[in-house]
Amino acid sequence: MQVDMKINRPRGTYDLFPEELIKWQWAERIAKETFGEYGFSEVRTPIFEATELFSRSIGKFTDIVEKQMYTFRDKKGRSLTLRPEATASVIRAYLEKGGEQGSERFYYLGPMFRYDRPQKGRFRQFYQIGVELFGAAHPAADCEIIFLLNDLFQKWKLKKFEIQLNSLGCAVCKEKYRKALFDYLKGISLCKECEARKQKNVLRVLDCKNPACQSYIEKAPKVTDYLCDDCSLHFEKVKEYLNLLKVPYNLDSYLVRGLDYYTRTVFEVFLPELGKEIAIAAGGRYDNLIEELGGRKTPAIGFAVGLERLIANLDGPEKKKSPLYLASLGEEKILKETMKLAQRLRRNKIQVIANYEARSLKSQLHQADRLGSKFVLIIGPKELEEGTAILRDMKGSRQTVIKRENLIEKIKEVGKV
Numbered sequence: 001m002q003v004d005m006k007i008n009r010p011r012g013t014y015d016l017f018p019e020e021l022i023k024w025q026w027a028e029r030i031a032k033e034t035f036g037e038y039g040f041s042e043v044r045t046p047i048f049e050a051t052e053l054f055s056r057s058i059g060k061f062t063d064i065v066e067k068q069m070y071t072f073r074d075k076k077g078r079s080l081t082l083r084p085e086a087t088a089s090v091i092r093a094y095l096e097k098g099g100e101q102g103s104e105r106f107y108y109l110g111p112m113f114r115y116d117r118p119q120k121g122r123f124r125q126f127y128q129i130g131v132e133l134f135g136a137a138h139p140a141a142d143c144e145i146i147f148l149l150n151d152l153f154q155k156w157k158l159k160k161f162e163i164q165l166n167s168l169g170c171a172v173c174k175e176k177y178r179k180a181l182f183d184y185l186k187g188i189s190l191c192k193e194c195e196a197r198k199q200k201n202v203l204r205v206l207d208c209k210n211p212a213c214q215s216y217i218e219k220a221p222k223v224t225d226y227l228c229d230d231c232s233l234h235f236e237k238v239k240e241y242l243n244l245l246k247v248p249y250n251l252d253s254y255l256v257r258g259l260d261y262y263t264r265t266v267f268e269v270f271l272p273e274l275g276k277e278i279a280i281a282a283g284g285r286y287d288n289l290i291e292e293l294g295g296r297k298t299p300a301i302g303f304a305v306g307l308e309r310l311i312a313n314l315d316g317p318e319k320k321k322s323p324l325y326l327a328s329l330g331e332e333k334i335l336k337e338t339m340k341l342a343q344r345l346r347r348n349k350i351q352v353i354a355n356y357e358a359r360s361l362k363s364q365l366h367q368a369d370r371l372g373s374k375f376v377l378i379i380g381p382k383e384l385e386e387g388t389a390i391l392r393d394m395k396g397s398r399q400t401v402i403k404r405e406n407l408i409e410k411i412k413e414v415g416k417v
Contacts, residue, residue, distance in 0.1 A: 012116070012124025026317045027310060028109060030155050031129050038148050040105040040131050045089040047111060051079040057088035057289055059260025061201040068114040082113035085259070087286065087302060088293070090132050095295045103135040121278050121309045130283070130304030134290065137299035139234050142265045142285065143241035145301050149269065149281060150247050152305070157315055161280070163248065164268045166255035167235035169227045171263065171288065177226040178202050188216055206256045222253035231264055238265055257282060261289040265301065271313055280313070281305040322375075324411065325368035326354040329361055329380035338379055341389075341404075348408045369394060377411070 009015060016024065032042070055065050070082040083089050086108050094104065109129040116122055131148065133141060146163065153161050168174055182202045190198065190205065190213050197204040206217055227235065242249055249267070257266045266284030274280070283303025290298040324345065328338040335356060342354040353371060355364050361378065368376045378390040389407060391400045402410045 010124070012118040014123065022317050023311050023314050024307065027156060027307065027314060028129065031109075031152060031305075032107075034148070034152055034155060035107040035131060038105070038131075038144070040107040040133075043090055043093060043106040043108055044110070045083075045086070045093050045108070047113075048080045048082050049089055049092065051081040053088050053092055053293070054081055054084060057091075057259075057261055057293060058085070059201065061197075062204065062260060063207075064114060064259070068116050070113045070115060084112055084114045086110070086112065086128060086130060086304065087132060087261075087289070091134075091290055091293050091295070091300075094134065095290070095293060099290075099295045099298075103133070105131070105133055107131045121274070121306070121312065123308060127307040128304040129307060130302060132300065132302035134298055134300045136301065137287070139237035139265075140241055141299075142234075142238045142301055143245065143247075145283065145303060146238075146242060146249070146267055147245055147247055149267075149283070149303050149305075153269065153281075156310065158271070158310075158313065160272055162250055162270050162272060164252040164255055164270065165239070165242075165249045166223065166252050166266050167227060167231060167238075167264050168223055168256060168262055168266055168284075169231040169264060173223075173227050173231050174203075174263070177221070177223045180221045180226060181205070184220055185216070190216070201260070203256045206254045217254055220254065223256070224253050234264055257284060261286040261292075263287045267303070269305075274309075274313075278309060279306075280309045321351055323351040323353045323371065323373055325364070325371065325373035325376045326352055327361060327364040327368070327376050327378045328355055329378070330384070331381075334379055334381065334384050337384055341377075341379070341407075345408070345411070350408070350411060365392075365394070375411075 051069070051071050054069060058064050060066070064084050069084050071079060072081075073079055090106055090108060094106070107130065110127065111125050112128050113125055115124055118124060131145070133145060146165075150163065169177070182198065185198055185202065185205065191208065191210045194205045194208050194210070194213050197208075205213065206220070208214065208217065224232075224235070255266055255268060256262075257268075262284045264285040264287065267282065268279040269281040270278070271280055281303060283301070285299070285301045287299045288297070290296070290300055326338055326342055326345075328334050338354055338356070342352050345352045353373065355367070359367070365376060374394055376392040376394060378392060383389050387404050388401050389404055391402055391411065393399070400410075
C-alpha cells in the first residue's frame with residue numbers, strides 16, 4: 001500500500017519561485033544602492049537570539065513578547081527565540097563587537113518570525129529590510145532617516161504613500177502621558193484585550209482597531225500635550241527640517257508603535273488603499289535601548305520595511321532577463337566546444353543556458369522557448385568546421401551566421417542579450 005508522504009509548508013509561510021523573485025531582487029537592489037548613498041553598511045545577525053534580548057528590548061507586556069514569539073529551549077535548556085524584529089539583534093552585535101563611540105550606520109535584510117494569525121500582508125515568517133543609525137541625537141538625523149525612507153519609496157515607484165508622524169517624548173514625558181491616559185480610561189469599558197492592556201501597558205490601548213475602542217481613543221489625551229520643553233523643541237525641529245526638504249507627512253497624535261523602546265520621534269508609512277491598519281514601513285528613535293542592553297547611553301534611530309507588503313504593491317520589473325540558449329548538435333567534440341563557449345560567454349556577462357543532452361534541434365528550440373530565451377546560438381558539425389555559429393531570433397525565426405572569433409560583440413549587437 002502506498003503511503004501518502006506529502007508534506008505541505010507550515011501555515012503562515014510561503015515559497016518564492018524565480019518568476020516571483022524578480023520584484024524582490026529589484027526592490028532589494030534599489031534599497032542596497034540607496035543605503036550605500038547614505039553611508040550605511042550591511043550587517044547580518046543570527047535568526048535566533050537569547051529570549052531575554054527581546055523581552056528586555058521590546059517589552060514583556062507587548063503583544064509580540066506575550067503572544068507572538070517563537071521561543072524554544074536548546075539541548076542545554078537555554079531559552080532561545082527566533083527574532084521577531086532586527087533592532088535588538090543589531091544592537092547586541094554592535095555591543096558584542098565593542099560598541100565603538102561615534103556614529104555607526106547599519107542596514108539589514110532577512111526573515112523575522114512572529115506567531116500571528118495569517119492574513120493578507122501578515123505572515124509568520126516575513127522579511128524586513130531596514131536601517132539603524134547609532135550615535136546621532138540631533139533632530140536633523142531624524143529628518144535624514146525619514147527622508148531616506150521617502151527617497152526609497154519614490155525609487156520603488158510607489159506614488160501614493162503617506163508618512164504619519166508623532167513624538168512620544170522622553171521617558172519622563174511618556175510616564176506623564178501614561179498616567180494621563182490611564183486616568184482618562186478609568187471607568188470606560190473597553191474590549192477584553194484592551195482591559196488587560198490598560199492594566200499592564202496602557203499605551204497599547206492606542207493600537208486597538210476595535211471600532212468601539214477607537215471611539216474613545218479619538219477623544220483621549222494627546223501625547224504631544226505632555227512633551228517637556230526639550231522634547232517639544234526636538235519635535236518642532238524635526239518638522240521644520242522635513243518642511244525644508246519638502247518631505248510630506250501627516251501628524252498622528254495617537255501613533256505610539258508596538259514596541260516599548262521608542263522615544264521621541266516615531267513614524268509609519270501607509271498606502272491609502274490599504275488603510276491605516278496595515279503599515280508598510282515604520283520606525284523611530286530609541287535613545288535608551290542601547291544603554292538598557294548593556295552599552296553606554298547612545299542616541300539611535302531607525303526603520304524597517306515589510307517586504308511582503310511592499311512587493312505586493314510594486315509595479316517594478318515583472319520579467320526575468322532572457323537567457324541565451326546554447327544548442328549543440330552532433331558528436332563529443334561539438335559538446336566540448338559548446339562547454340568552452342558557454343564559459344566564455346558567461347565571463348563576458350552574458351546569461352547562458354547550455355544543452356548537453358542528445359536532443360534534436362527541434363527539441364532544443366522547444367526547450368529554449370519554454371525557458372523564455374529570445375535567442376538561440378546553434379553549433380553543429382558544419383559550424384564547428386567553419387568556425388561559425390548560428391544566432392536564431394526566436395520571435396522572428398530569423399537566423400544570422402556569426403564568426404566565432406568576434407562572437408561576443410556580434411551577440412551583444414545583434415542579439416541584444
